[in-house]
Amino acid sequence: MGSGRHAAEEGTNVSYKAEYIWIDGTEPTARLRSKTKILPDGAELPLWGFDGSSTNQAAGERSDCVLKPVFVCPDPIRGGDHKLVFCEVLLTDLSPHPTNTRARLSAVAERFADQKPIFGIEQEYTFFKDGRPYGFPSGGFPAPQGFYYCGVGADEVFGRDIVEAHLDACLAAGLEISGINAEVMPGQWEFQVGPLSALDVADQLWVARWLLYRVAEDYDVAATLDPKPVKGDWNGAGAHTNFSTEAMRTGWDPIITACESLRERRQEHIDGYGAEIEHRLTGLHETAPWSEYSYGVSDRGASVRIPWQAEIDKRGYIEDRRPNANCDPYVVTRLIIETCCTALEKAGQV
Incomplete structure (x- = not known):
């Protein structure tokens, strides 16, 4: 060894x-x-x-x-x-x-390189300390969700020192981190990587995950990508994946084509978006049911959200809200490129 x-x-x-x-x-x-x-x-x-x-x-x-x-x-x-x-x-x-899922993505990314696909991934995660989410009291539950998202104050935010140390580490490593925020459940946070090419965003997300675990070690806290870390009326953890091609960044019709194409291969994507996805995609807590597919403008209860700016500008990107926090970004980006870029190619929208 x-x-x-x-x-x-x-x-x-x-x-x-x-x-x-x-x-x-x-x-x-x-x-x-x-x-x-x-x-x-x-x-x-x-x-x-x-x-x-x-x-x-x-x-x-x-x-x-x-x-x-x-x-x-x-x-x-x-x-x-x-x-x-x-x-x-x-x-x-x-x-x-x-x-080696990276090798499969590499071949697909090369095939569709002319469409210039780019991604931004929003990585949610949850801190655990002594067997419970960071911020959960011993033997009980905190106040219901509502004030924790992007909150401030010791009664609403837990683990900020770890999050800031992780952010500084990612920036010092030269990773393309584009933001952080506290999430809906206590002890739950998010960082964003991108926009980058498929290989770059996946490589950097994996390194950022390693740095998250390593930095949290120093605080005797564990970071988990469990998609449903607490059962019941608490948000799960996802890896919302933002995607566009050059055609989508310059026109509205390619955005709709991409959204429709994801409907056609719904189950294949669900199968590749992370283990225990059915525990998170229930139709509650800002999710669409895993067994259904939908898309809509500004709709966080849809499988795929089209940002409101995209509808106004008639160009932009889409957000696939289905991938789990524990997904493999090489698999997620490969599936999205295969599905959307093939559809755009067939429609002559490249």
Whole structure:
């Protein structure tokens, strides 16, 4: 499981730490893993290996898997010249591992690159402390929802110090974070990544998730992407996904075409938008039922919302409100590109 041989081969001219981060094979929701490699000054980031039998990605008798760096940024936790290295997982023949959803997105994004699709993802999450949401009293519940969303004050907001530390870490890493806000349930927050291309937004979202977990460690608080962290009359946690193509950014008809195309492949999208989605998409708490599809202008109770500005300007973007907080952004962006860009191509609206 270790990598002492590689360190010995590279000598002792140590300059920086490279934190290799990857997505494991845990089902139904994958987890992030990471480990540190020490590299000499000026060294390129090499392929690296890990024990796939310990990450649900290989059998013990053939346990080796390969890490291929695909996104590198400064490490804001360690500072200095240290790096965060986000990786794809490969088999030992250097083909994509079956759990490598990034490889599938890459092929689709390349196919439809001429339509210039871009995304912004709103990542909701919930802090937990001592087995309950941060801000929930021991043995009971806080006041009902109503004042927590974008609230201010110690009786309405919980975990702001962690959120600010995470935001600063993301900015120091050079991630395209476009905002943060407190969400509807106590201890629940959101950050937004983008607008970016599909690969960039997904890469950066995964790194921002890793930083969220890592920063929260220092406060002895856990961050979860559970889509329904508290049962009952409490909001779930989603990853609302904003999307447009060049044609949508310049005209109204392509927006309607995209919305209609999502109706045609409704179940495929629901299946790919995160585990236990039916617990969150109930038709309550600003959701549409998972078994139905709808879209509308300024409608947060619809599956897909068209912003009011888009209707006025007759151009813009759409917001798919169905993806769960625990979704794989490589899968979500791939499905949206495949569905919408194929429909726009067929309609001659590219």
